[in-house]
Amino acid sequence: MTQSENTQNIPPSHVVGIGTSAGGLEALQEFFGNLPSDTGATYIVVQHLSPDYKSMMSELLTKHTDMPIFEVSDSITIEANAIYLMPPRKNMLITEGKLLLSDQMPDRLPHLSIDVFLRSLAEDQQHKAIGIILSGTGTDGTRGIRAMKEAGGLVVVQKPDSAKFDGMPTNAYQTGLADMVLLPSEMGKSLVDFINHPSIKGDAPVSSFTASDGDSKVLEDIFDILKKQSSINFAQYKSSTVSRRIERRLGINQLKTLDAYLRLLTESPREVSILSKELLINVTRFFRDDEAFDKLTTVAVHKILTSGNGKDPIRLWIAGCSSGEEAYSIAILFDEAKEKYQIDRRVKIFATDVDEDAIAEASTGVYAAEIVQDISKSRLNRYFEPTGNAYVVSAKLRKMVIFAQHNMIEDPPFSNINLLSCRNALIYFQQNAQQKVFLSFYFALQQYGYLFLGNSESLGDMAVHFDTVDERTRIFQKVSAARLPLKQPSSLKQNITTPVVSTSSTTNTHQSRMVINNKYNTVMERLIEHYAPDCVVLNDSFDAVHVYGDMTPYTKGLGRGKVSLNIKDMICDDLAIAVSTALYRSEKNEEDVFYSDVACTLDGVPSFIDLAVFMVKQSEHQSSPRSYILQFIVHEQGDVVRKSPKSITFDGGEQSLQRIHDLEQELVKKQEHLQVTIEELETTNEELQSANEELMSSNEELQSTNEELQSVNEELYTVNSEYQEKISQLTEANMDLDNVINSTDLGIIFLDENLTIRKYTPHSANYINLRTSDIGRPIHHISHELDYSDFLTQIGNVSTKGEIVEQDILTKAGQTALLRMAPYAVSDDISSTAQHGVLITITNISRLKFVENALVQAQEQFKTLLINRSKRLHHRIEVNQHVTVMVVDDDAVDRLRVQRYFKESEDRSYTIVEAKTLEEAIELADRMKVDVCLLDYQLGANTAEDFVKAMKIKNIDTPIILLSGQKESVMDKTFLSNEIIDVISKDELSKPLLVRSIDYVLERKEIKDIVQRFEVSER
Template sequence: MKKKLRQTVDSPFIIAIGASAGGMEAIHLLFDHTPEDGVAYVIIQHLSPDHKSFMAELLEKHSKLKISIAENEMFVEVNQVYLMPQGKNMTIKNRRLFLSDIKPLQRNTSIDIFFDSLAESHKGKSIGIILSGTGSDGTKGIAAIKRNGGFVIVQDPVSAKFDGMPSSAIDSGNVDVILRPDLIPEEIITHLKGDILKNRFSDQIDDKNEEVLLKILGLVEKRTPLDFSDYKRPTIIRRITLRMAKNKVATLEDYVDFLETNPAEIGILSKEFLISVTKFFRDTEAFEVIKDKVIPEIVDNKLQVDALKVWVVGCATGEEAYSLAILILERLTELKKNLEVKIFASDIDKTALLQASKGLYPKSIANDVCADRLNKFFVKQGDHYKIKDNIRKMLIFADHDIVKQPPYGRIDLISCRNLLIYINTILQRKILTSLHFCLNLGGYLVLGPSESLGDLRKSFDEVNKKWRIFRSNEVVRNFRDTTYSTPGLERQLVNQSQNPAPQKNTQKSNLGELTKRSLLEVSGYEAAIWVDTDFKILQAFGDFEKYLLPKIFNYNLIEMLPEELSIAASTTIRKSVKNKKEATILEVRFKRNDAIHSVNVLARPFLAEPGFGQTIILILFCDSKVKTVKGREIENFGMETHTSQHLEDLKGELAEAKQKLNEANEALEVSNDNISSYNEELISSNEEMQSVNEELQSVNEELQTVNNEYS
């Protein structure tokens, strides 16, 4: 029997379950495994207003909890399940349910409506669950829950009768866990335990706990390039305790031991610390102010020869950066003005940056981007939308740590929204000073709604109080708060020093000895040729020339052999490497010098042979028949069969080459972005050094004057 969990009576968790078509079975499975856990459940279903629902009667057979049909202003009690009545929409505030009539012919968004109100009312005490259903209702609602610190669980689409709602939710990137319905109750209990654990540490964060926390953060910094030591403790504790609960670890000391013995957990924990929640035109009113006041002011004051520079700090998966690019392009198009636009979008989350650089987003962005903009700035690709090249080329995505790396210089607009709320006051000031330093006079700074300028207020004019938009009223000549480096370049140098490039292989491994050893095991072969997996000839022994075409030697074995023998050698080599064992083809017939020759081919792979660091293959040729050896794979050559196999092999290689080429292109694009980013950092650092140099020159002149006076 599961132990009951005691939640705070004043603020229990409220769990909202959204379901539509096929959701009844999922709900029953979920409540078959749900104990009394000190929380309240609210079920929001898409119900027909014309037919009586029997949901309450049916659910009573599967639930240990009391079932109630919601009534207007009903108070929500723990260990109860509340069902939304048909023909109504429902919201919640201060643990009271409020009902309103569904408007006729209106799209059903009852799940979004309730989830949004739950997020606003209960913040981190809200859990949203999306079960089977068609459409995308609930996708916007879980985004609200995530923004307010809640937890989101979605039914595994494979287990759902209708996967529309679960898939849409997953595509939004706002999902914590994906599970079958019967496994969801256990995940809820784990989350509740984590909250109890978090509250305990939040209330009693003594010196000992702080010391252990620093050990955990030290392990993260040692294994990753990320330093979270200056993040606010509640944020760090919340993320750590969730992972502790997930791994069934009771104390911080035990979690340190767990991290040391499970290095993979360090990577998972560091990703938990990186909070990447964003969407296109997030906070619509804020973007309207930027569109109507900020961007026109910047664009209108630029000459054709000028560059317009924007910096999005903590860009996550790129939606905000692309949103700004769209607004800028719209303004430039309206004025028929051609400006060079550089939008630097930076983050320390490499996974998010990689997604951002691809510019590929789920179809659910149609909820945030109007149809006109979708048509103008996106290309439909299956169930996704891809940013058009004219927008993508405006952006430079970069792995940039604003705390450790130099800021970009001469920026017209900086967006740094909802980053400062996670870090302490000292680091906030450091970042704000850095941002102020790189802004042009009259440049704009956009912060999150809950963030402020602190003691830098006098350096900015307030443009919009609600959406925290400010305009710089002074230029900072120098910046002494920190010494910067360029970690991207530093890491490359460190890696090179720790892993120096291997010296050119001199092939000390004696291929001759390996050949002799192989020939002792098989008899009758007259020629031996060593190749690598690309068929490049490494060395040849014996009477090999009689099997090669009379052409200029080019080191590619397949191109040096007659057609039939080339096909046989190619398929045999590939087969031996794939199966990691010897392969033989008999009686390969080909015509040469008006005579028909019959040749046997044997391929023997040597996997990552010492001294080579790669797989090498020994190919043996002979004119006479080879005795069959037990355990050796032998087949007779058939021109049609082996040609077909050869073509299949080539198709596979071509597909693999295309995939590698795409990966290389993506890596090159990321590399180019980083190079551009480093270049801007160096320019900014150079400008700072020039400023300091001017000051030193001035001081030197003063000292020289004083010295002359005393001479």
């Protein structure tokens, strides 16, 4: 069929893309065979077709659907309730409701036409897109449904075990993105329910619910449930994103209100997990947007590798890494750049995501074979290792990347980052959350570090702190050195240019912030500057953390290479011995040390200074951190030098000798300790070698045993499978038997060979006073309601002699029952002399007996009726000597004619009452007793059928003879057969015919009265 033949031109409510390959014909026939033709959606079938094969799909599908089927031509406009088939040798896209065709490249294999179309469908239709994956081989369609999921569309996958070829359904299912996994025959109903759901159609969107306080409270409860399950506050996500995802789940679960969905979340942890995954939108791929990654390589990667001193590790942060593809992509870029520019510098990548499952998947580094479409062959061979139907990231890349669970909104950020990539995640956050995340990113980045965002993301108020490197690919560089608090209360447009000054190192950031916030900090600094001598505060590693005064005369200038803050590397050479000796003594003896008259050269002038080391512990605990204050006191001319009682006059030679002696003693102890350690290691090594030999021998034995166990295990597995099948059959048969027994009115009791109760049916408790606790008790311990004194004796005879007893008995309540006893044995030899179990069945036959007696009586009555048949007419006349007849007819001539016939009758007398209308007839019948009603079919505007309905409403049961001039063909046959006893045509009316009809009606009435009396007596 061509498009021009269809003139409806109705736009579709949804567009359904169906991807299939080998074995797809059967699946498509089942799908369309169970799909209504008026769903309002468009169905586009994308197949792998041979270029030399003329497809017969249109003709084959026509037998299974009423929808028109078109073969796609370029730029065709899709319509609702229609099927479109992609032609061979083509790739197909959809744009603004039009299907566009392009030739496949013959040198590019495989042709993933399903992926190509589904990705364009997701981009064009967004949440109105539906993707279906049916039978086929390979992985085509898997990448397409990822794009479908990201756009908010619905993903449906055929159950893999129902597919003729399960490659495509299996790969699609393993992504975890399928909303529905169904048989093709089940998909039609599910799609119709989904498309017609109010929230999906737009009749009652969730986004409108948020306007009411009640629904806002429900959404808050939903967010609380999600936060308990995933520790993520989804209230910080954009309401449109959250609403759209909830709408989809309402449609899939066929729920109408948020309250109903909240109840489902409360009862179903699985639904909570699904909704959480839906909101996280873990969709990504390698080198997503090739242009952006090429530009990143050009403008940023080389500059980052050569930044700083060229030796410090490069730190990268991939925020929102999902399943890890982007992190490994950036790792590949940096590894290639290192090799290209011959740069030997460590690159450490921190890849984080809030989704724990995504991080676990990324850590494994295993990806499906479909990544060949995203990664070049050279990169694939270099950085990935094939394993089965998947690829594993090489150890080289995996060492570069550290994966961790991290919430970028709430958790503290990383620091000193050279490149931060966060692509297509911020677009889902609310404005406040975005602002908070950008503050964290700003804090994490070094000055002149790079920020890599997604195509739809912008810096907003933070733009003043960044330069735009490339607007199109969203690459920015941090240029501001301002210190911004992580929680910014007001607009970030205010460019803060005055940084907070800190004299301490990063190891004491917390303490420095406390000092900065102290309102007396300025006063304290002034007092120290005026009264305290020059000094430096050291940590327990002797690194300088804070300086007071001028330390220039006592320290060296900065040299080449890495800068060290250790005091031993900073101190002047002529003070080195004194300082190191004093610090060593203070550390060893845990006391303050005072040296006086230490010779040194200050500003080129020989001088003497005093040196003091004070040890400061953070607490009284032995292992608490220590700090050291190294103080230099210069002797000014005219000063009176106050020496400490502990002060020692420094003798360089003596102190050097003492220091050498201490170092020698310490070295001897270290050598002795090292020798002991070596001997212990040698002994341990010998023991380990011996143990290793024993383990190797044991391993060989275990391998041999393992092979034997493996063989036995295979045999046991086979036997177990057979037993499982037998057990399944036995369980099913046992359930069938239990259901049959429990559904009958039979009382059945099973006794074992010791005449103890094994099992019984609930109905048997009506005759034997049994309870559940009586299982295992002897039968003679249980009382019964049977009027049968030989009950226990007969049970014994059946058990020992193998007899079968069957007889009618009475219960103490007067009911009749059929009692049957038969031997019950496991073996087939019932007749042996061994003692058997007994099967007792008791059946209530009271009704059967009653019916049997009633049938006998009825037979006698019918015999009497046959004998007296000749007297029936006379009897009937005697019984019905006087008959009241109501004539209902609007024709006066017909009424007079009927009266004349009755007056001429000599067998009985008749009382005639007349009615002209339906209302008058109903009133007469309700007021007086009428034996027979002669009824005309047409009564003015009413008919005889109206009369009968009115009589039923009044609950008046009067036999009716239809006396009409109408033909029976115009009357309702059901009315004639069910409501009318006899019909007489006015044209054929005569006295004999009228009297005979009256007799027939009265006879029918008499038989009916007899039957009713019989039924009453039976009850």
